[in-house]
Amino acid sequence: MPLPRLLVVTAVAPEAAAVLRGVTTALGHTGPVEVALPGGLLLTRCGPVDVLAAGVGPAAAAAATATALTAAALTAGGPTAAPPWAYRLAVSAGIAGGFAPAAPLGCAVAAEAIVAADLGADTPEGFADAAALGFGRVRHTTVHAEQVARRLRGAGVPTALGTVLTVSTVTGSAERAAALTDRHPGAVAEAMEGFGVAEAAAAHGVPVLELRSVSNAVGPRDRAAWRMGEAFATLERVFAHLPYADLTG
Template sequence: MSPYPILVVTAVNAEAEAFRALLDPEKIVVEAAGVGPAAAAAGTARLLASRPYRAVLSAGIAGGFPGRADVGSLVIGVRSIAADLGAESPDGFLPIEELGFGSSVLEADPSLVKALCAALPEAAPGDILTLATVTGTAGTTDRLAARFPHAVAEAMEGYGVAVAAEGAGVPFAELRAISNPVGPRNRAAWRMADAFAALRTAAPALNTLP
């Protein structure tokens, strides 16, 4: 096993504190880097430059796609996808690939995903979308679900963390706890306590990652 710890990056301190006390600080370091893909990328790059890490895990709460990830469940990102990185057109959204400017999809490290799935067998693997503006309407939900049939959740930071990890040559994956269904925005229906409980449940398993 590498002598270096795993870096877990959350958006806000509430997510970090949800399970930091349950993690072995010799094996896992948890830091909040900020909300959104830009803050996540910059914060993760700064953290990776400060000391060696053997892997990076983007973690926190997320919205789950109905029928694919239930509220209170865990999901593991096989790919982190910048779902709104591209351009509008009269014929619909054009991802950055069609513009010739790079890729909106970053693959998680297969070995790290395999270890996470083994440690957390109840978690659903799939694509996790990163959006700077999260979904708040049924129409957008339907369009995203159609564009990304393997997407289980959406959040705001995974792709940014993945970009920083890829730049540093460090293995990356994403772990999310579902607090609400993707769809029309109804903050009163969010079950934050259930999502934070799911994160705490995941902590012992993270301590066993190789």
């Protein structure tokens, strides 16, 4: 049986780099190994943690996650091998917009649920999500969120716990932010990849979690108010304090 692994999927390389810095701090592994995957993807392995920059948006995230999970399953003996396969958990990670006041700038976010917030149709009565239309699911329940939030808060990392929305179009107005929180009262953040990671993980029977750090407030786009450096530092701190033994054991 191969070493159980945690698969962390980010959108872009700077997010992956912050994750790897935190993993290195936590686990002490040096000299990460790069592993080529089909489709030109490059996975970075650091001890029991694999980090993959998948690209922006739910489609790219789903495709890359499915590629990594399939490669791991084949390496572990294929779909007929006794579970668990090579990965015990898939994590969508990166920076995000936070819904004020629940998730202020610079805080961490642990998702109790991942929701595809704009997958559906406009109707005369308002937005109807894909599940209401009979076209599948729009929600995934995560694992370990409360445990991770407790660990991070105990380490001095302010952490919001709630629903993270996956959107294909980032919110840019107060009106849309209000509409999203009206439909999803438990939402603490929005990002663009979590639901794609969750869909791919579910197809492989792998549990999922989403961890984010807040770089900006959801609403009118004010680039001058964004705190990218602080968000990357928080993301690094998140992965420096995770309970890896519980997540990968």
